[in-house]
Amino acid sequence: MSESSPVLPGTVADDLRARIIAQDEAPGTAITESAVALRYGVARSTARTAIDRLVAEGLLVRSAHRAARVPELSRADIADLFDSRAVVEAAAVASVATSGTLSADALAAHRALLATPAGEPFAETDIAFHRALVTGQPSARLARMHSALMGEIELCIGQVQAHSLLTAAEVAHQHQGILDAVVAGDAERAADLTREHIASSRERLLAHYDATH
Amino acid sequence: MSESSPVLPGTVADDLRARIIAQDEAPGTAITESAVALRYGVARSTARTAIDRLVAEGLLVRSAHRAARVPELSRADIADLFDSRAVVEAAAVASVATSGTLSADALAAHRALLATPAGEPFAETDIAFHRALVTGQPSARLARMHSALMGEIELCIGQVQAHSLLTAAEVAHQHQGILDAVVAGDAERAADLTREHIASSRERLLAHYDATH
DNA sequence: GAATACGGATTGTCGGACAATCTACGTTAT
DNA sequence: ATAACGTAGATTGTCCGACAATCCGTATTC
Structure with a gap:
């Protein structure tokens, strides 16, 4: 059985995704790279790729040099x-x-x-x-x-x-x-x-x- | 006018995308992170981000610990x-x-x-x-x-x-x-x-x- | 009161380091 | 000969630390 992709950012993204969907992170609150890195005990770059993934999925939004946020769906x-x-x-x-x-x-x-x-x-x-x-x-x-x-x-x-x-x-x-x-x-x-x-x-x-x- | 995303990986990805579509990179040839970093004069992590983006777009495929390749469409x-x-x-x-x-x-x-x-x-x-x-x-x-x-x-x-x-x-x-x-x-x-x-x-x-x- | 300057927070990018893993090739055993 | 095995090189996966760029709120100045 071979994993198709890096595993660490994957699990971080999975857990974050679950938290976001479960509303554990209220819409609008900032999800900073360092906070994610700290919470999951990974490097900031790893946290970053996890966040990137969620941004691509539409579960987080981010503008340049700003922390990612849970979007408030209109x-x-x-x-x-x-x-x-x-x-x-x-x-x-x-x-x-x-x-x-x-x-x-x-x-x-x-x-x-x-x-x-x-x-x-x-x-x-x-x-x-x-x-x-x-x-x-x-x-x-x-x-x-x-x-x-x-x-x-x-x-x-x-x-x-x-x-x-x-x-x-x-x-x-x-x-x-x-x-x-x-x-x-x-x-x-x-x-x-x-x-x-x-x-x-x-x-x-x-x-x-x-x-x- | 504010860019919504990092610019460097974006331009690298854009150029790579153009090259892939133009068949400058033949299907099957390996696109390694270091090669991209070298060609565009960016850090490997930046090249990696660009490659990640193209993988998400389906223009490159990659399995774990393998170099990304241009897919051969069946x-x-x-x-x-x-x-x-x-x-x-x-x-x-x-x-x-x-x-x-x-x-x-x-x-x-x-x-x-x-x-x-x-x-x-x-x-x-x-x-x-x-x-x-x-x-x-x-x-x-x-x-x-x-x-x-x-x-x-x-x-x-x-x-x-x-x-x-x-x-x-x-x-x-x-x-x-x-x-x-x-x-x-x-x-x-x-x-x-x-x-x-x-x-x-x-x-x-x-x-x-x-x-x- | 408004324009401006400052400072903290955060991202964006860099470079280097090392472990994990895959593939190809060469060696050994049958 | 050939099949199993093992090693070496290449490449990714993850980490760390550093610093510039940028954004935002707040304090300062006019």
């Missing part, structure tokens, strides 16, 4: 994020339906969501389903773009604090519809349902955003 | 690249048609292409048109994804050595059709024409690839 950002995601994910799901590359992980995530008791948080399971669905599909570039978007999506969900605007059962039901279309090989319907599913998330999040701002 | 890569681009660009063009954000640069590139004498190379002008079209559109994320794809597209065109599989007039004519739909606000038709336009490029490139491999 209403327009949220809308753009979900619209872009719908474009990419609908195409990816259509590709799954056509190529028949439905991943076992996606089915596992779907079952996990079905088994989630009402009231329990399920955002992670929901996202795992979507990620697995797209990962299984053959296009490396669609997968890459989708992965980049999903990071921001998670940040977005965290910032709007919208973890349970829907019940797990409702979300699972929509997923089921997508899966049925995929298994039936109906790419067009699968793509449409995916767009609808994402659009409904979008609307709910925007409504919640409007209500709290 | 037939599947070419197909995937154009399919992914069609997904993103069709959505972007539809957005231009809807939002009426047709950029002046796109029109300028279109006129430049119309004015290109038969037999002259026009790949750059063609690409400038597509880039400008998407850049003008409001979604930052669609623009980001498209830009990332276009780098690889340019590499692809260079590798297949397919600079003039079509005449400038033919390409300009297809562009004209897209622009007409955009100006008419017909997002659906603009998207369809964009998909067709990209698909025809794809087929021509693949045919040329098959003929030479």
Whole structure:
């Protein structure tokens, strides 16, 4: 088993990413290279590359000679994020339906969501389903773009604090519809349902955003 | 006017990118950090940053502890690249048609292409048109994804050595059709024409690839 | 009160150092 | 001969320390 990339900046970036998504770092607070280096016991250059990576993912923003900050996603950002995601994910799901590359992980995530008791948080399971669905599909570039978007999506969900605007059962039901279309090989319907599913998330999040701002 | 990012790695990456796309670095040849540092008179860490950026763009590939190399795009890569681009660009063009954000640069590139004498190379002008079209559109994320794809597209065109599989007039004519739909606000038709336009490029490139491999 | 100058914080780049790891080649054993 | 093994050179991965450039808030000056 060979790692494809440096490991240290990777783990630092992974942990930082988790912290950012979990809102452990409030939006707007400065993430300095030295602070990261100190916290993880690595050199500043190592911390820097980790931060660079997150900046590339959109989870941090930085202007020249300024400390990186967790971005505060605007209403327009949220809308753009979900619209872009719908474009990419609908195409990816259509590709799954056509190529028949439905991943076992996606089915596992779907079952996990079905088994989630009402009231329990399920955002992670929901996202795992979507990620697995797209990962299984053959296009490396669609997968890459989708992965980049999903990071921001998670940040977005965290910032709007919208973890349970829907019940797990409702979300699972929509997923089921997508899966049925995929298994039936109906790419067009699968793509449409995916767009609808994402659009409904979008609307709910925007409504919640409007209500709290 | 404030630069958003470090300038040195940026210029090194820009020059390297140009060299890679121009096939000055043959596919497969190693691009070592020290060689880049030496050539541009910068520290190895700076060269490394530049290389990292190109790796993220897909213009270089690298496995752990190995020198970065210019990737040799496979037939599947070419197909995937154009399919992914069609997904993103069709959505972007539809957005231009809807939002009426047709950029002046796109029109300028279109006129430049119309004015290109038969037999002259026009790949750059063609690409400038597509880039400008998407850049003008409001979604930052669609623009980001498209830009990332276009780098690889340019590499692809260079590798297949397919600079003039079509005449400038033919390409300009297809562009004209897209622009007409955009100006008419017909997002659906603009998207369809964009998909067709990209698909025809794809087929021509693949045919040329098959003929030479 | 506004323009200016200062100073602290942070990034941007440098150079050198050393360990880890990969590949290719040559040596040894079968 | 050939297959397994091991070593050497190349390259990356990470560290450290240093210093210039730049940005920002604050104090100073007019």
